[in-house]
Structure formats: C-alpha cells, structure tokens
C-alpha cells in the first residue's frame with residue numbers, strides 16, 4: 001500500500017505535466033498589433049505618411065513584423081493574427097507577410113489598433129509602438145492623434161497607446177508579453193505593464209525626429225529572440241487590468257475641441273481643454289474615447 005501511494009505521488013505530476021504539454025502543442029494563439037513610428041529605421045512623419053520614403057518604411061514595417069512572427073513560431077505558435085494599426089491601417093505589404101500569419105488590413109474598424117483580439121488568444125505583442133504625447137527623446141511621440149490629443153488618463157494614470165490597448169487585451173484576459181520600439185516606448189511599456197514585459201529596443205531617439213538605429217539585421221534578430229522568449233514566459237505575465245468603474249480624462253490641444261465634446265451625453269468639462277466621463281465597461285468607454293477624439297478633429 002505504501003509503495004503504491006508513493007508511486008501515485010510521482011506519477012500524478014508527470015501525467016499533469018504531459019497533459020499540459022499536449023495542450024500547449026495543440027493550440028497557441030498569438031495576436032500582434034503593429035504601429036509604424038517604432039519600426040526600425042523610422043524617424044520622420046515623411047516615412048509614416050505620404051512622404052517619399054513611405055514606400056520603403058512599409059517594407060521595414062513588414063520586415064519587423066515578420067521577425068516577430070518568426071519568434072512566435074519558434075515558441076510554438078499555431079495561429080498568428082497580425083493587425084495593421086497605423087494611419088489608414090494599410091501599410092504592411094500583404095504579399096510579403098510570413099504565410100503562417102493572417103493580416104487584418106484597412107480601416108475604419110470598431111476596435112482600431114486592437115481589431116481581432118478576443119479571449120481565444122494566449123498572448124499579445126505590440127510591434128513598432130511609440131511613446132505617449134509629451135515624451136522627451138521619443139520618435140514621433142503622440143497619443144492616438146497628434147492633432148487632437150494632449151493627454152489621456154484612465155483612472156488617473158496618463159496612458160500611452162500601449163496602455164490603452166493593453167487594457168483592451170486585458171479585458172479578454174490576454175497578457176501583452178512583448179513590445180518593440182524606441183527606448184522611450186520600451187521604458188513606458190515596463191512602467192505601465194510591469195518590469196517583466198519583454199522589449200526589443202530597436203532605436204534610441206535624439207529629440208522627436210532623429211534616432212540612433214540598430215542595423216536592420218540586428219534589430220530583427222532582437223525582435224525574433226525577444227518575441228520567442230516573451231511567448232515562452234507568457235504564464236509569468238498577468239493581463240493588464242484596472243478596476244471598474246473606469247474614469248477617462250481626455251485633454252485636447254484647444255478649448256474649441258472641448259466645446260464639441262460637450263454635445264455628448266455623460267461627458268463633462270473638467271478644465272478649459274479637458275473632458276471626463278465614467279464607464280462601467282472598459283470597451284464601451286474606449287469606444288466613447290475614440291468618438292470624442294474624432295469629434296476633436298472637426299474643430
């Protein structure tokens with residue numbers, strides 16, 4: 001009897017371990033949201049919009065994402081969804097994306113930079129992300145719209161896009177395990193999401209429109225390596241969440257933009273340039289936030 005009990009004591013953990021290994025092998029879904037300002041080589045709005053270097057930067061963006069996809073595959077990913085998240089969201093060259101991933105391209109889409117995320121994913125990664133508006137030495141720092149948004153606070157925390165989007169992933173219990181971008185974006189990822197978040201720092205900004213870049217080869221090697229490690233360590237990372245109710249504070253650049261926002265029920269002015277509203281549901285609040293930013297574009 002005693003021997004049998006000992007045997008069970010040893011066999012049970014082995015069976016549990018094998019069962020968990022089998023389930024990992026069966027399914028590992030990875031979500032990747034890709035912005036452009038934090039892509040290797042990008043230092044100017046000419047490269048992220050209609051300037052002469054835009055076509056080249058689209059290729060750099062595609063190559064950075066492909067490095068992240070390879071890292072995800074190295075870690076055993078069985079399904080990868082890539083969401084193009086910059087500008088008109090038609091930047092990544094569909095024909096050059098790793099064929100193991102599917103691409104969400106184009107806009108508008110209700111979830112914007114986080115279109116396609118849901119509770120079926122095991123991990124999320126942010127590639128080519130940038131620091132929040134008002135950051136020193138950060139390539140093209142802004143928050144959602146450089147023409148409209150001075151700052152966004154959620155529950156009192158001033159948020160970069162990475163935080164706003166990580167809360168959407170967190171809503172579905174998906175941890176953001178890795179981010180690539182410049183030094184400032186990487187620092188903000190660790191500050192907001194926690195020290196364990198893996199980063200791939202592909203450049204260090206000198207002011208807002210210059211940077212010291214890694215070589216493309218080194219950057220992509222780093223992105224691939226960090227993506228692999230991050231997905232392997234995904235269980236050590238918690239999904240990012242804040243407590244409901246959510247208080248959103250949006251500061252515009254001009255008081256006239258605030259005037260427009262006051263036509264929306266539930267939105268009140270808290271300073272000449274800033275409005276505030278509360279939401280019990282984070283996704284509903286995010287949708288209102290996006291609508292208020294759009295209203296600010298008209299004024």
Ligand SMILES: [Zn+2]
Pocket residue numbers: 035036037085086087
């Ligand atoms: Zn962008």
